[in-house]
Amino acid sequence: MNSNFSHITVLLDEAVEGLAVRADGCYIDGTFGRGGHSRLILQTLGAEGRLLGFDKDPLAIATGNALAADDGRFVVVQRSFAELAEEAAVRGIDGKISGILLDLGVSSPQLDDAERGFSFLNDGPLDMRMDPDRGVSAAQFIATASEEEIARVFKEYGEERFAKRMARAVVQRRSEQAFERTADLAQVLTVANPAWEKGKNPATRAFQGLRIYINNELGDLERGLDAALESLEVGGRLVVISFHSLEDRIVKQFMRKHAKGEADKLPRDLPIIPKAFEPRLKLIGKPVFASEAELKANPRSRSAVMRIAEKVR
Ligand SMILES: C[S@@+](CC[C@H](N)C(=O)[O-])C[C@H]1O[C@@H](n2cnc3c(N)ncnc32)[C@H](O)[C@@H]1O
Secondary structure (H helix, E strand, C coil): CCCCCCCCCCCHHHHHHHHCCCCCCEEEECCCCCCHHHHHHHHHCCCCCEEEEEECCHHHHHHHHHHHHHCCCEEEEECCHHHHHHHHHHCCCCCCEEEEEEECCCCHHHHHCHHHCCCCCCCCECCCCCCCCCCCCHHHHHHHCCHHHHHHHHHHHHCCCCHHHHHHHHHHHHCCCCCCEHHHHHHHHHHHCCCCCCCCCCCHHHHHHHHHHHCCHHHHHHHHHHHHHHHEEEEEEEEEEECCHHHHHHHHHHHHHHHHCCHHHCCCCCCCCCHHHCCCEEECCCCECCCHHHHHHCHHHHHCEEEEEEECC
């Protein structure tokens, strides 16, 4: 693993503004990465403020620990943000968090370092785990899963139209020789994909599907959103940046559901709506996208969409 790759933070000012940082507040950065958002939050916090960072990735944690050594207001833990409620409870800050930021997906260092095995462009070991010490690698999954399961992962998480065909090609090839390298898998997927999209590597969708599956990204997001709602104080902000439609759909539906409440489940003529049916979130503004200037400086920001909500109950 190489620690020399850097990450350009997406929607940096917009996300920290969205958190409406209070000088004495207690904040969570659920996706520390290389700490771009965290550093700006710390600049905005006062001496009484606190920031707790999460990341699954050992190199992100190393960067976080270096920052924590310099700044006593900050700590970082190697844990999924899906478990942020448990971590907050241990620290006695559950229900007291003033703002939570999730900047989803993978960081540029993870994609750029071929040794992490995320890239179909740079050949590396077929791994794809954000935390390489936990769970099953992409190579292990591809070696053992059924053809149907591989097709489901390509289709459900990669939105790959030709998932079945591509899974069949993978299973056929693995019976002769196991997949160990990203370029080898990308090559087989490329040949099996009958309809190349303009400007897109034919293995892109299948690789995205694998990555999301291997890291349980959508499951973690669903758990993380529920945990965030429970852990925030009333008036606290939830800011989420998504990079593809599957993530954004989950975030949008979650925020809308809790901003609407459940009064429509009650008889229409009920004079008073019980508290348990009232909204728990208020939507703040419209979805935010990267500005022209940011798009020019960082093409990765093209697919970013940020949503903000505030806890009202
Ligand atoms: C887009 S990057 C965040 C970049 C960061 N905001 C910055 O400015 O440097 C996403 C990071 O979140 C981490 N990550 C993704 N899902 C996670 C999860 N469920 N729990 C903890 N960390 C996660 C990844 O390892 C990666 O480092």
